[in-house]
Each structure stands twice: as C-alpha cells, then as structure tokens.
Amino acid sequence: MRRTLALLALAGASMIALAFLVPLGLFVKESAEGRALAEAERQAAALVPVLAITVNPERLPHALASTGAGDRIAVHLPNGGAVGTVRAPVPTVTAVAGQGRAVTAETDTGVLLLRPVALDGGRTVVIEIFVPGGELTRGVTTSWAVLTGVAVMLVAGSVLVADRMGVRVVRSARRLGRAAGALGAGDLTVRIDPEGPPELAAAGEAFNTMADRVVQLLAAEREMAADLSHRLRTPLTALRLSLDHLGPEAEQSRRSLSRLESEVDQIIAAARAPSRAPEFVACDAAEVLRERLTFWSALAEDQQRRWELIGADAPVRVPVAATELSAVVDALLGNVFRHTPEGSAFTVTLHQGSGTVGMLIADAGPGIPDPSAALRRGASGSGSTGLGLDIARQLAETTGGDLRIDASSLGGARVQLWFRTDQRDRTPRAARRPVRSRWSGAARRVVGDRWSGAPRTH
Secondary structure: OOHHHHHHHHHHHHHHHHHHHHHHHHHHHHHHHHHHHHHHHHHHHHHHHHHHHOOOOOOHHHHHHOOHHHEEEEOOOOOOOOOOOOOHHHHHHHHHHHOOOOOEEOOEEEEEEEOOOOOHHHHHEEEEEEEHHHHOOOHHHHHHHHHHHHHHHHHHHHHHHHHHHHHHHHHHHHHHHHHHHHHHHHOOOOOOOOOHHHHHHHHHHHHHHHHHHHHHHHHHHHHHHHHHHHHHHHHHHHHOOOOOOOOOOHHHHHHHHHHHHHHHHHHHHHHHOOOOOOOOOEHHHHEEEEEHHHHHHHHHHOOOOEEEEEOOOOEEOOOOOOOHHHHHHHHHHHHHEEEEOOOOOEEEEEEOOOOOOEEEEOOOOOOOOHHHHOOOOOOOOOOOOOOOHHHHHHHHHOOOOOOEEEEOOOOOOEEEEEOOOOOOOOOOOOOOOOOOOOOOOOHOOOOOOOOOOOOOOO
16 A cells, blocks of 8 residues: 555656646746847847948948857848858848848757848848857756756655655554454454544544454353353252262263263353463374274274274374364264164274375264255254264364265265364365375274174275
8 A cells, every 4th residue: 555655646746747847848948049039139239220320341340249249140231241250041131121020040050030120211231140059048958957856856755745644554554454363363452542544543443342342242152151051060960969879880971971070161161261362282183083982982882883993003293172172073973873873883084194184984874965964053954953063164174174074985974074284274264175195004003993793894
C-alpha cells in the first residue's frame, strides 16, 4: 500500500507539473524572443530622427554606432545604396519599402528586423537590424532549468508526503493484522491502540471489542463445559459404590471407571484453564498405539477378535499431544468394537513416509456405506454421537494432514489418519494427499499374538 500511494502521488504530481511546466516553458521562450525583437525595435527607432534630418552616407556611420547595435545594423538608402553590414537581399528590402510597415525575416543564424521609414519627397529608407539566434533564446535554458527544478521539488515533496501518509496507514494496518493473527493463534490478551486514519482507528476499536467479546464467550463456554463435566461425578460415584460390592471380579471395571474419572477431571481442568497460544508438542505414535492396544486387547480377547499391530516397533514422532492421540485412537478402536460384530478381526498399521505418518485402522466388519456422510460432524447412522471421526479429522488437520475412509483388505472399512511431520507446512487442508512409500518388511512387528490360537497371517 505504501508503494502504491507513492506511485499514485508521483503520477498525479507529475501530470500537474507537466500541465504547468509546458505552457510556462513556451511562455518563457516567447518572452525571450519578444524581448530581443523589442530591443531591435528600440535601436531602429533611435535612427528615425537622424534619418529625418539627413541620409548622407558620410554622416550615417556615426549615427549607426551610437545605437549600440555594432555590425548588426544597416540602412538601405532610397538611391539603392546601403550603410552598415547588409544581410537582407535586395528583393526583400524593396518589398518592405513598398509595404510601409516593419517586417521580420528568419535566416539560418537569426532574425532580420526590417523597418521602413518614410521621408519627404516620397522617399523611403529601410532600417535593417539583425537579431542573432543567441539573443532570441538568451535566458531560456536557465529559466527552463529553474522551472524543472521547481517541478522536481514539488513532485518529490508530494511523493514524500504520500509516503509518510502511507507509512501511517501501513503501520496501523500491519499492527491490526499482527493482533488478529495473535488472536487467531490463541493469545486472547492481545489488544491494540487504535491509530491511523479514522477508518483504521474504528477497525482497531472494533477489534478490541471483538476480542473482549471472544474472551467473555470462551469464559462462559469453559464454565459451562466444567459444570456439565462436574455433573458426571455423581453417577460415577454411584457406579463406583456399586462396583465395590461386586468383589474382585469387578476389578477390570473399577480400573476402567478410574480412568473415566481421570478423564473427567482432565476435562474439567482443561475447561477451567485460561486459553493460551498453542505450543508445539509431539509424542511417539508407536508407544501410544502399543499402550492403547494393550488396553483394548482384553476386550478383544473376550469377543474373540483377532487383531494385529504393524509398524510400531520403532519410535515414530508425530506433532500432537500423547493424550489427544490416545483419545483419538480410543475413539477409532471404540468404533470398531461398537459397529462390527463380535469376532470381527481388525488391524492397526503405523506407516511412516516422507514428511507424513499414517495410522491405518482396518476391520472385517460390514464397512461404511457412505464415507462422506460419516465424516460430517454429528452424523451417525448407528445411534452414536457422530463426533469420533470428526475429532480424529480435526486432530490430523492441525498438523496439515487429513482423514480418509475406504474399504479394507479384510472386507470392512479402513480409516486412514494422516499426520504431517514436515515443520514447513502446518496448514490444515482437506484434499492434499500424503506421499506414500513402500512398506519395509523389517518394520512390521506384532505386539501380542491375539489370534485365539490361529497362526498369524498377513
């Protein structure tokens, strides 16, 4: 914007300067010519009284010298003779003598002023004065240089003023942009001092009002989320009391209930915590998968589900928090257990490519007939909340990755969760495909052979 304003000022000031400079330059040139011809007219007029007294060729040289014209003046006598330095041709002099008025004639080196003077007896004398070209343009170059300098100063001043105004506008706009970026990054404390043009100052005030309103709304939502989460404590406490009466056989249920209570506590703490700019976090996806599959293996064994974990033998870093990744893994595996018949096998594959990490969960269930509908938040064809897949998609998109659903080789559905590990690109996107590479056979490992006695196959 600053450059644009400067260019606009340069163009406008240049057009105005040219509009005045060209006429003034022509006027200066014409004035110089008029001044030189007026001087020649004065010199010619000084000879008229002398010629009225005498046209004696012996007396005229002294009169010619007294005019100060030097060798640039001459007098054409009635008898055809001439005194002084003659430059005009005889036909031209004869024509001027018959016209009775002064005439100018251009030559290669200047201008000739021919003035006829009528004497008694019908005689006519023609005064010839030569005006050199240098006299016609004397002072013109200097005047043009002065005018050009003034025009350049005016244009430079206009550009400087426009640039200073542009600096003010750009500074205010950049400050507003940085504040908006900081607010979008999670810094809810950012505010700006409105300055600059009235429009930008009003935008700054509106930004501060918006930021205050966002803080109020987020605070209200955090309190509401904390209150709703706190309401879960009462039924959880009642459930724990009931489990305590069941004895040792309910130990697994009690551990699950403890974990549920811990998750509720974390939700309450997160809801009450003040919002802040997100920090870069990372975790080992292989370790998270091994931990969560160890947890789900007991239920898989109870339901006689064969399962396999592939590619989790070495650490694989992904730019998300371990707790968030664990929650997403639990949500995806929970979908497998809820929406596929008991005994349906599933596999979890961790694939590391060039700048991407993929987590692929495939099952042998009935599949997902409409994958696009399943990815819509809140949409579910099986009576659930319809949030699990959307939460997983949002986590992947925070790294610039995505979530896709297709058919698995086991006959059911396959959920592909792709994370980008390239630090240069953290832009959420919806349709960018990660780079695929060939799987390494040495990178495959099975954690726990849960095939219910059947040999493990690939």
